[in-house]
Amino acid sequence: SYVLTQPPSVSVAPGETATITCGAINIGDKSVHWYQQRPGLAPILVVYDQTARPSGIPERISGSNSGNTATLTISGVEAADEADYYCQVWHTTSDQRVFGGGTKLTVL
């Protein structure tokens, strides 16, 4: 099975930049999507197809993907960004949609 590895937690001060990684063999060959889930709420899509943002998602949230690591970057972090973040890909060989284990972003 295809495994996506995320750090369990990331902490940043308000106004700083948060970087959340998602690692897997040759993930750079795949389209990676990112979801934000605030406590007690349903996930929401924040980045799709590596770099695209749905309507309403601020430009300070961005994605990139190369080699064995995909990255979600949140610049100018705000208290409202405190949430769990999940990466996701479609592993076409096995026809499985795969999520990373999630990263808890804490705003100090």
Add this chain to the structure above:
Amino acid sequence: EVKLVESGGGLVRPGGSLRLSCVASGFSFGGFSMSWVRQAPGKGLQWVSSISRSSDYKAYAEALRGRFTISRDNTKKSLFLEMTGLRADDTAVYFCARDRPNSATTYFDQWGQGTLVTVTS
């Protein structure tokens, strides 16, 4: 406004069955693939199953294949998940999600609020 409303969750004994439903509104339901994603208490997201617009394609998480069955009724704008042989580790919030597939990938652009399934004796 897109809305996905799940129902059918509850308490069930190990070995029991349950049927989850998701009613969609605010978009052309029959024009989109749909999926179920679950989240065990305190854990991460786990994809469960997906179904195409016309139900001619269905996919399941490898670990769940054989116990869960996905279906839909486009006339009623509804998505279903039939779960049998339930086990304690099936305890989770089950989310209904709208799928956006293309030739290279698929992602979930709209989510319901979820329905809780608790498997306990």
